[in-house]
Amino acid sequence: MPLIEDVVEVLGTTYKGRPPGTFGKAGVFSFNSNKIITTSGGGMLVSDDAERIAHARKLATQARDPAPHYQHSEIGYNYRLSNVLAAIGRGQLQVLEDRVQARRRKPVLSLSKGSTTTSRPSATCPVSPPCPKPPGAATPVG
Numbered sequence: 001m002p003l004i005e006d007v008v009e010v011l012g013t014t015y016k017g018r019p020p021g022t023f024g025k026a027g028v029f030s031f032n033s034n035k036i037i038t039t040s041g042g043g044m045l046v047s048d049d050a051e052r053i054a055h056a057r058k059l060a061t062q063a064r065d066p067a068p069h070y071q072h073s074e075i076g077y078n079y080r081l082s083n084v085l086a087a088i089g090r091g092q093l094q095v096l097e098d099r100v101q102a103r104r105r106k107p108v109l110s111l112s113k114g115s116t117t118t119s120r121p122s123a124t125c126p127v128s129p130p131c132p133k134p135p136g137a138a139t140p141v142g
């Protein structure tokens with residue numbers, strides 16, 4: 001079964017020295033506005049399979065067949081990321097590392113006195129230890 005990685009939440013990290021999206025047949029990233037870097041919408045498909053990428057690009061750009069007239073032999077979509085948004089994304093890449101580091105420093109949950117839950121430092125630093133422990137952080141529960 002081919003593995004397509006949903007790597008939306010891990011852009012900028014590595015696992016065992018490899019970036020996400022490189023373990024399976026393809027990886028999918030989102031640049032929606034709530035993501036670590038954003039182009040306001042859209043995303044990115046990565047793969048080392050040039051044929052797969054070419055087909056995905058065709059489907060994302062209305063799947064027009066290479067004919068002088070308008071001909072579609074498969075269903076296409078209008079999922080293209082405009083060149084303006086791509087340029088914004090390239091600019092955003094320059095702040096990616098800073099944002100990854102900032103996220104690693106930030107506790108996921110704040111610990112209140114008497115609470116049975118705790119911040120989870122491991123969740124702020126999923127793949128590249130050692131992680132800085134947030135002040136007052138307790139041992140993760142559960």
Ligand SMILES: Cc1ncc(COP(=O)(O)O)c(C=O)c1O
Binds near residue numbers: 006007009042
């Ligand atoms: C793991 C994961 N996959 C997919 C999505 C969907 O991404 P989008 O915001 O582009 O719809 C999200 C959104 O937060 C996500 O966290």
